[in-house]
Amino acid sequence: MLSQSQIEFYNEHGYLHIPQVFSPAEIGGLSDELDKLVREWSITNQGWTGPWRRAYMTEEIEAKSKLTAMHDLQFYSAAWLHAVTQSRMTEAVSDLLGPNVELHHSTLHIKPPSTGHPFPMHQDHPFYMHVDDRYVDCLVHLDDTFHENGEIRFLDGSQKLGALLHITQTADGPCTPHLPTDKYLLAETVPVSAKRGDVVCFNINTIHGSYINTTNKARRLVRVGYKNPLNKQYAGQSMGRPGLMVCGYRDREDGQQLFPTE
Numbered sequence: 563m564l565s566q567s568q569i570e571f572y573n574e575h576g577y578l579h580i581p582q583v584f585s586p587a588e589i590g591g592l593s594d595e596l597d598k599l600v601r602e603w604s605i606t607n608q609g610w611t612g613p614w615r616r617a618y619m620t621e622e623i624e625a626k627s628k629l630t631a632m633h634d635l636q637f638y639s640a641a642w643l644h645a646v647t648q649s650r651m652t653e654a655v656s657d658l659l660g661p662n663v664e665l666h667h668s669t670l671h672i673k674p675p676s677t678g679h680p681f682p683m684h685q686d687h688p689f690y691m692h693v694d695d696r697y698v699d700c701l702v703h704l705d706d707t708f709h710e711n712g713e714i715r716f717l718d719g720s721q722k723l724g725a726l727l728h729i730t731q732t733a734d735g736p737c738t739p740h741l742p743t744d745k746y747l748l749a750e751t752v753p754v755s756a757k758r759g760d761v762v763c764f765n766i767n768t769i770h771g772s773y774i775n776t777t778n779k780a781r782r783l784v785r786v787g788y789k790n791p792l793n794k795q796y797a798g799q800s801m802g803r804p805g806l807m808v809c810g811y812r813d814r815e816d817g818q819q820l821f822p823t824e
Contacts (some may be wrong), residue, residue, distance in 0.1 A: 563653035572658055576721035576768035579763045583650050584702065584796030589759040593704050595641040596670070596782060603668060604632040609691050612729065612737030614682035618748075619774065627774065629679035629807060630672035633761065634798070642668065645702065646786050651761055652808040655698050655788045658763065662810035666690065666787035667800045668695070673712050680712060683746035686766050686787075689740035690798035695721060696790035697766035703756045704782035711781040712772040714762055715751035721765035741769065809823040 564580070572578040609629030619627055635642035637820050645651075646668055656663050667690070673679055686699055686744065707713035728739035754762055764770060766787075775781045791812045795801055804821045 563650060565655040569657055570811075572765075575716070575718050577716045577754065577762065577764040577770075578658075579756060580654055580763065581757065582759050583654070583761040584645070584648070584759040586759065588645075588648075589704065592645055592702075593782075595639050596635075596704060596784070599632065599635060599638055599642075599670070600630060600649050600672065604672070605640055606630040606674070609679040610681065610740070611740035612672045612682070612740055613732055614740050614743050616637050617743040618680045618682060623677055623774065626637050627679050628677065630670070630674060630780075631763045632670045633667060635668045635670060642784075645784075647806065647808050650670065650687050651700060651702075651786070652788070654761070654763070655700065655811040658698050659696055659788065660810075662791055663788050663808050664791040664812070665805040665808050666789050667788045667805075668784055671785060673775035673781040675775065675778050675780055677687050678745040678773040678781060679772075680756060681772045682740040682743065682753075683717070683748060683769055683771040684728060685726060685769055688728045688730070688798070690787065690795060690800060691725075691792045692766065692789065695724075695765055695767050696793040697764065698763050698788050700786045700788065701756075701762045702784045702786060703758055703762070704784065705779070706757050707753075707781060707783075708755045709753060709773065711777045711779070713753050713755045714770060714772055715748060715753045716764060716779045717746065717769035718752050720769035721767040723767065725767055726769075730793065737803055757817050818824065
């Protein structure tokens with residue numbers, strides 16, 4: 563699926579933009595299904611917490627800023643089950659991870675119009691901690707993205723830093739993991755605008771963030787996480803549950819038992 567130059571770019575920079583992984587017909591059907599999921603299952607709230615909010619937003623905007631989200635769309639929709647197992651996407655991930663690929667999760671992130679939630683600089687590792695970086699996150703774009711609606715932005719090559727310690731506690735209590743706002747700056751990141759149907763992949767340790775959505779339309783993305791099945795998780799989202807094998811085979815380790823049926 564990927565060329566050698568694309569693989570080398572991902573390994574060097576920590577991210578990769580893959581145009582038109584989903585056809586117009588595919589993404590149209592997924593968009594319609596997503597709208598139904600949003601109406602019936604998603605949650606809209608203030609989103610991520612922490613002192614970074616005042617560094618990214620004025621007091622007025624911060625009070626209004628919202629995020630619409632839900633996890634594991636494939637548990638609710640056959641269309642999204644087909645999406646997370648779609649051959650072009652899973653083959654691309656296999657080119658990055660190797661022949662054996664396990665689905666870890668999917669998560670919907672919608673930035674509502676006008677005050678749609680920005681994201682502080684962070685790695686995804688603190689949210690689902692694994693022992694190494696054989697883990698690729700894929701952003702399925704349901705809408706075109708650009709600066710005004712908060713496209714994804716990456717700190718180039720930052721995956722080479724490994725997993726970093728994030729801020730998770732303040733004087734007011736726990737907060738969403740994020741990196742110090744005075745050390746890691748959105749202004750120093752590379753924007754990756756993408757079209758509807760495109761996929762943007764990145765390493766679990768690549769530092770990224772995004773600006774607020776200032777347009778009058780929602781910005782819709784679905785993040786799909788894939789891993790090498792031998793990359794063990796030790797904390798965070800989807801901890802302890804097996805994922806579907808979307809490519810290859812799950813090699814058995816010494817003493818490994820069958821997954822429980824209860």
